[in-house]
Amino acid sequence: MIEVKPDAEISAIQDDLKRRGVKYCMGTYVDIHGIPKGKVVPLSHLHHMAHGSELYTGYALDGLGQAPNDDEIASVPDLDQIIQLPWQPEVAWMPADNTLYGEPYMLNTRVLLKSVLKQAEAMGFGMNLGIEAEVFLLKKDENGKLVAPDPDDKLKKPCYDTRAFLSNFSWLDKMATSINELGWGLYSFDHEDANGQFEFDFNYADAVTTCDRFTFLKMMAKEYAKEEGLLATFMPKPFSNKTGNGAHFNMSLYDLETRENLFQCRPSDDPNGLGLTELGYQFIGGILKHGPALCAVFAPTVNSYKRLVRQGDMPYFTWAPVFNSYGSNNRTNSVRVPMGGGRCESRNADGAVNPYLACALVLAAGLEGVREAIDPGKPQETNLYELSEQEREELGIGFLPRTLDEAITAFDADPFVEQVLGKELKQEFIRYKRAEWNEYHTAVSQWEIEKYSHLF
Structure with missing residues (x-):
């Protein structure tokens, strides 16, 4: 009950x-x-x-x-x-x-997350989660095309642009004020790596609370944008030539009795020097074991895989992970241990994520890593984007799925998914995502019309 x-x-x-x-x-x-x-x-x-x-x-x-x-x-x-x-x-x-x-009702993903947290509790663990919220603030021009509302926000590399912060102050102030007054502990926000893009970072909390807050924040961002005559979107990749919206999951387990972070240790006590305990490495081992299947819920749309590319239609790397690997402060891995340790960050989550569903699966994967004492190996510290295929294969680094179709195939093939979700919810997810892929795959795009209509 x-x-x-x-x-x-x-x-x-x-x-x-x-x-x-x-x-x-x-x-x-x-x-x-x-x-x-x-x-x-x-x-x-x-x-x-x-x-x-x-x-x-x-x-x-x-x-x-x-x-x-x-x-x-x-x-x-x-x-x-x-x-x-x-x-x-x-x-x-x-x-x-x-x-x-x-x-x-176990097909409700918030209910599902609570059930996986019960499994963690039986092992003596709670889960802390922080989600980095990236969002585009945009408007439609006279042709209905999405553009940044500030005509001067056009730098090739606009990340941390303070002038753009002031140009969008009204919306940003509403967001920041509300986040703080709600008691979430906003500690930073900035102009992100694409024109018209911003990120809000607030304190982590228990897993369910953070998922609730992320869900609410998306609604709040859209409502405040409407007040400005603009629109806010968490769509993973609104522009082909700009970086996309991530929703990085920052995770740790804590002791239910003492509330102590069980991933945190002194770097000198970690053979890799990352400040991560053996438990933390095992948790990462579970995530990597099921990395391809997890990608389907972290990056759940056709559009998600326009973000998960090495470079794409851009003059520089996208920052989005394409490899099933982990490292320290190396953003070319899909799982990162940020400076100071004490947590791991799954970087392939994007703004379209159902946070409850993704959190349930990644937590279950991490717990399996702990139960089975899975060793994730040595952290990858090189720029993985620049490795040759032979070098990548020698290191044993695999690609994550490169399309929604590949992700759903991996999701379907991994028995772990059904163990966590149950057969019914697993099949529901596959059914809707296969339909989404088929709808996309049979649609005729403007790109196709412009490329082929005058040739044949």
Whole structure:
């Protein structure tokens, strides 16, 4: 059963929300793509909502595994994670878990993540997660083409451009102020490596909380962009000649009793000098073992693989990982141990990620690495983009999938995926992603028309 708070506690929450001017409650879960879904109820209905009164036709949603004749699923809001909308304070947003007949519905990816965290808890571990949020702030020109709103934001290498920060101050200020007032601990934000692109970095938290915050942040960025007459997109690769939107996962395990970071050690105690414990290396070993399959959920769209290229239509390297490897502060690996150690970073996650689904699988992979004491080998410290194929093969470095089709094939072929997701959720993901690939593969693009229509 999904735990529901006592009525007295719900009443206290309701009274507090009323004092803060809240009129409506929005219980939100995500579909298989990570897209928020839910219903809005008057504050007076919170008691009913907290007990699963709001029902949903699962067949109307992607990836919930229901047919038209199936009973409705319910959602139960998490009243420990309430966020009052900064731009619409009459509304309180609440992440929710799906249930069926009062039991957790395992095709809900937030429910799935909680179940994998239970496995970690049985081993004495909790999981901390930080997600680096990269986003494009854009507008449409007179031809409907996406462009940076600031006409002077056109440097070839615009990363950390302070002038562009001031040009977009209104939107950035709204975002930064809200992140801080929500208590997330914003510690840095900057202009990223593409024109019109920004990144927000805030404190890590437990895995579920960070996934909730990332989901909310995407909605908030879009709403504040609308107020500026602009649009915000976390699309992995909106421009062929610019870097894309990553959503790097920074992960560590902690001791449930002491809260001690179990990946952290002094560099002098680490034979590789990275400041990572043996447990941390084993966790990375599990990630690399299942790297190709994990790519399908970290980079879940056709567009994702326009980002995961060495160079592409650009004069310099993209920073996106294409190799199933790890290293220290070497961004050509898919898994990085940042300076100072104590965590590992999966770099192939992008802005289209369903954070709950990806986190569930990568955590399960890491836990398998711990259980099986998998050695990831020596860290790769060279620029992997510049290796010859022979050098790469001699080092035993494999490529990650290079298309969504390859990623889904790897996802389908790895028995580990079904062990974690169950057969039904695994097949739901494959079904939708195969359909997405087929739709893309049979569509006729403008590039094809311009290249071939005058030739034949």
